[in-house]
Amino acid sequence: MSLKPSISKGTKDYLPDDLGKRDYLKKILRETFEIFGFLPIETPSFERSETLIGKYGEDGDRLIFKILNSGDKLKKADIESFNEEDMGRFSNSLSEKALRYDLTVPLARFVSQHRNEISFPFRRYQMQNVWRADRPQKGRFQEFLQCDVDILGNRSIIQEVEIILMCEHIFSRLNLKNISINLNHRKILEGIAILIGAKDKFLKLTSSLDKLEKIGKDGVIKELRTYRFSKKSIDSLTPFIDLKGNFKSKIDFLSSRLKEIEVANEGLDELSSIHDKITKYKLNSISVNFDITLARGLDYYTGLILEVLPTKNEFDFGSIAGGGRYDNLTDFFGLKETSGFGISFGFDRICLILEKLELFPKDLLKSSKIMFVNFDDHITEDCLQKIVKLREKDIPCEIYPTKSKLKKQLDYANQRKIPFVVMIGPDEFSKKEFIIKNMETGTQSVFKTINLIDEIMKLI
Amino acid sequence: MSLKPSISKGTKDYLPDDLGKRDYLKKILRETFEIFGFLPIETPSFERSETLIGKYGEDGDRLIFKILNSGDKLKKADIESFNEEDMGRFSNSLSEKALRYDLTVPLARFVSQHRNEISFPFRRYQMQNVWRADRPQKGRFQEFLQCDVDILGNRSIIQEVEIILMCEHIFSRLNLKNISINLNHRKILEGIAILIGAKDKFLKLTSSLDKLEKIGKDGVIKELRTYRFSKKSIDSLTPFIDLKGNFKSKIDFLSSRLKEIEVANEGLDELSSIHDKITKYKLNSISVNFDITLARGLDYYTGLILEVLPTKNEFDFGSIAGGGRYDNLTDFFGLKETSGFGISFGFDRICLILEKLELFPKDLLKSSKIMFVNFDDHITEDCLQKIVKLREKDIPCEIYPTKSKLKKQLDYANQRKIPFVVMIGPDEFSKKEFIIKNMETGTQSVFKTINLIDEIMKLI
Missing domain, CATH: 3.40.50.800 (Anticodon-binding domain)
Structure with missing residues (x-):
């Protein structure tokens, strides 16, 4: 009896035609990263569970693929927790390692572990698969390639400027025009939270704001109400949600509204300084915007937050890259004061766009001649x-x-x-x-x- | 409190220096594969368990990394089997997918599944990581890169000749001399088993012969005795173990001894014909030998078996590549009559040799200039x-x-x-x-x- 050949749902086979295209994109990314002075590293596909678990929030943790213990270790299964229906504990007793969920936590582990073998500021890129136990959707897989670029060990905003210029370089080489780079700053968001008297509900505020595009202004307000934001808080937030205009005018508006709040001023100064530097370059593929609602869900950002997306978004998905400044990521592993700035490119989504816009060169297939x-x-x-x-x-x-x-x-x-x-x-x-x-x-x-x-x- | 940064045992981080070297070797392999008309494919890191389990023998199956079910599926854990200490059944109830153990079974699944999208003979190469829950040893990791080249859907021995010529091409480009390619043929081994009256103990015979290098002639004979091979069987086997001489003289000796046994003659004809063709090429890096004890442990080979190793083996390991002809690998998945021939290169071992012999070019690190x-x-x-x-x-x-x-x-x-x-x-x-x-x-x-x-x- 034979087995019907099939793959696990949420995964994908790549045929030679697919790989010709993927190699083209990989090559452009890799070459650009190296032209910008980044060096490659690779980390193992699985890490010790304690390295990964607890770094991605509750929702993230649930999506981590765990590797089942084998041999004698399996005998340590905590059957009691199973009987008590404590599946978290049961599952932890069955597994000691887990598949990479992103490249950021492994980077923090790597830099902390190899701190004496590398030189800081550490400029690295990494192109490896990550795995997430997400419900499979169109264009969303349980295994996918991430391409990350980070600089660790330096606070200069030259990093932010360089990464934005790198986006211009990449998308120009790909002949991909009309790419928006949306910026925001954690400290400005913190300032707003203080101003509206919701400092203690900061994460709820930002996660709601982040959904503005999806659920609209009314949706955001409704969600904030369920989180018990006061009417006064919500009323003072409204002008920020409604904020329109160009980069400069948004900065001016916020500067006047938030002038008493020190943390906000720090953020506004930095953001405005980054924007000033960027405007000195001729940009053909990207435009740089200020989006006060951008929060990117990740709690570890401490400074600039950045999101890249096609301006005319005729695609069924959001960003094609995202990143930010983080100050404390290596603290977990005992390496203090190692601020970093990084960006992660969504390889599959960029592929889909190049495919749809027919931007892949012909003859990428390396068949015999x-x-x-x-x-x-x-x-x-x-x-x-x-x-x-x-x-x-x-x-x-x-x-x-x-x-x-x-x-x-x-x-x-x-x-x-x-x-x-x-x-x-x-x-x-x-x-x-x-x-x-x-x-x-x-x-x-x-x-x-x-x-x-x-x-x-x-x-x- | 901070966590001491460390990786799971049996895995490895790669620093930029390492990757410069690995990329060099990858590039030469990839380019050579393409010059020989092979196209790349990639398969998912994990497959449905039923695709993998049962294909590698009991020992192999034990080394497959299983992925723990999550969410509601974990509630189906078979606690009864745990209580009965049936760890195999318990583990199967906890997992539905497993990490790739090699690239051969996924290839068989791929070819069967995509039979209508690809053209036969199907020439593919694949360079992806595989995972084995082996006890970690020096130079042996739980995650490592395999580089496989196979041609499926054709029985012509041109494939065997081409793969051997490809080895010459690769090792020449790497400036690696003194590489032995040892050949044997499953049908000759079958002939010997018939001649010595041990046809029913074929796998035991070949697995013992395969250990000759390691345990010596006495060790092999001792092992065969424990497998209850008769004295007569062992006595008639001895001349084959002692077989010396060049390729041609070994063929002649075997032809005279095995002339009554049809299957052996088929094997000898094929092996000798492959050797004749190879000798028409000027070989600088490789020499081709006939090793009657070579069996490579894998039961799925049906024709030529091949092993590549450094002639002066000053390294602590055996082969750096191996492969063979297989006739029925896709049968599992309902695709009949798709004979294939393939070779798998041990990437890490070749790296170690290049490192030790200082054959990596200088300046592989792509630092800023x-x-x-x-x-x-x-x-x-x-x-x-x-x-x-x-x-x-x-x-x-x-x-x-x-x-x-x-x-x-x-x-x-x-x-x-x-x-x-x-x-x-x-x-x-x-x-x-x-x-x-x-x-x-x-x-x-x-x-x-x-x-x-x-x-x-x-x-x-």
């Missing part, structure tokens, strides 16, 4: 000798492995998108000639075998 | 403008983010192995000049700022 037709064992041996020579010249080529019918062999070349086919039948062989067939046009040309390498080099 | 010293906010803005221009010309560069002491900034450049440092102090800035310092020689030169891009382009 030449296929030799297989006519006869004797001739085949001779062809293989020539193939070896072509390969020494880095020309991808192959021979059809069996003497199948010509049509079948040519069909294979077609399906594989091989542009040229070399035919040496017994006739050609005796005349020391060969035929090259252009698979796109169908035209055939005859040459002397002695010139085979040269003629093929001319074609490719 | 230029670092601008940070003197003053005003000058820094000007430097950043120049950096943007350099980056547009694909020159990796960066600016030190803060006005730290010059020594600290130069130390950073040194640690990062950045070859050139640009210095524009207030003096230089007013004179419209800049200094380039060669970090290796320590020499400094002064140029006009207007020529900055050109002067730097000349250096790099």
Whole structure:
């Protein structure tokens, strides 16, 4: 009895065509990261559970894939907790390690662990898969590639400026125009929370504000009411939700409203200074905006918060990159005062956009450039000798492995998108000639075998 | 309280230096695979358990990492089996998916599932991590990269010849000489089993023979005795264990001894024909040998078996690549008659050899080529403008983010192995000049700022 072949839901196979495109995007990201002075690191796919659990909030923790203990360790299963229906404890007793949920916590662990082997400021990029036990949705997978760039060990806002310039560089190379980079600052949000008298409900405030796009102003207000924000709080918040205008005018409005609140002023100064620096560059692909509702849900940001998305969002998803400044991420692991700034690119979403806008170059598939037709064992041996020579010249080529019918062999070349086919039948062989067939046009040309390498080099 | 940062045992962090080397090897493998007409695929890190379990023998199955069910599914835990100490059943009730153990079974699943989207013969390569719950040892990790190349859907021995030629191509490009490729054939081993009257104990015979190198002839004989091989069987096996000589003489010896046994003749014909074809090529890095004891433990091989190892094995490990012909691997998934031949390269072991023999090129680290010293906010803005221009010309560069002491900034450049440092102090800035310092020689030169891009382009 045979098994119906299928994959686990929320995962995906990549065929050669897909990988041609993904490699193109990977290459551009990797090259840009390196041009900006970032170096690669890689961390293990699974980490000790205590490294990951408790860093992503309750919702995040639930989505971490745990690895089941094996052997004798499985005997330590806490059956009592199962009987008490305490599934959290039961599950912890069955597992000691878990799959990477993002690249940020592993980075914090890495930097703390290798602090004496690396030099600060530490500029690193990392392109590795992460896993989340999310309910699978269209375009959302349980395994996906994250591409993160971070600088740790320095507070200068040059980092923020550089990362924004890097976005311009990447999207220009991808020919992707109309990309919005929305900025906000944690300290401005804190200032607003203080002003409206809701300092103790800061996280509830920001998580509601973050949903403005999705649930609208009324939705936000309704949610704040359920969180027991006072009418007065909500009324004083309204002008901030309604805030319109360009970057400068928003800064001016906030500066006047929040002028008494020191933390807000710090945030406004920094944000305005970053914006001033950025405006000195000619930006073709990105525009930089100030979005006072942006919070990005993550509690560990302490300064600038940033989100990247297509301006005309005809795609069914939000941001294609996001990041921010964090001051205390390595504290967990005993490394203090290591402020960092980073951005994470959503690889799959960028792929989807390039696909939809037809921005992938043609011919990304690295198929053989030449296929030799297989006519006869004797001739085949001779062809293989020539193939070896072509390969020494880095020309991808192959021979059809069996003497199948010509049509079948040519069909294979077609399906594989091989542009040229070399035919040496017994006739050609005796005349020391060969035929090259252009698979796109169908035209055939005859040459002397002695010139085979040269003629093929001319074609490719 | 902070957590001591550490990783799960059997896993490894890769620092930028490591990755420079690994990328070099990956690139050579990838390019060679493509020159030989292979296309990449990728499969998910985890598969449904039923896809993997039962394909690797009992020992293999035990080493598969299982992923713990979460949410409501965890409530289906089979506590009865725990109480009965049936840990296999208990563990199966807790998990529905498992991490990839190799790339071969996922390939069989992939080819069966996508049979209508791909063209046969299907030439694919795959470079992805696999995970095994092995006891961690020196140079042996629970997560490691496998690089597999397979051709499915064709029985021609051109595949075997091509894969061997591909090994020559790879090891030549790596400047790695003295590589042995040991061949054997499943059908010859079957013939021997028939001849010595041990056809029903075939797997025990081959697994013992496979240990000859490790436990010696006496060890093999002792083991066969414990498996209740008769004295007569063992006596008739001895000449095969003692077999010496070159490829041709071994074939001749076996042909005379096994001439009555049809299956053996098929194997000998095929092996000898593959060898004949190979000898027509000039081989610089590899030598091809016949090792009658080679079995590679895997039951799914049906034809040629192949193992690659350094001839002077001064390394603490065996093969650096291995593979074989398999006829029925996709049968599990309902795809019949899809014979394949493949090889798997042990990436980490090849890395270790290149490291030990100092065969990695220098300068694999892709650090910035230029670092601008940070003197003053005003000058820094000007430097950043120049950096943007350099980056547009694909020159990796960066600016030190803060006005730290010059020594600290130069130390950073040194640690990062950045070859050139640009210095524009207030003096230089007013004179419209800049200094380039060669970090290796320590020499400094002064140029006009207007020529900055050109002067730097000349250096790099």
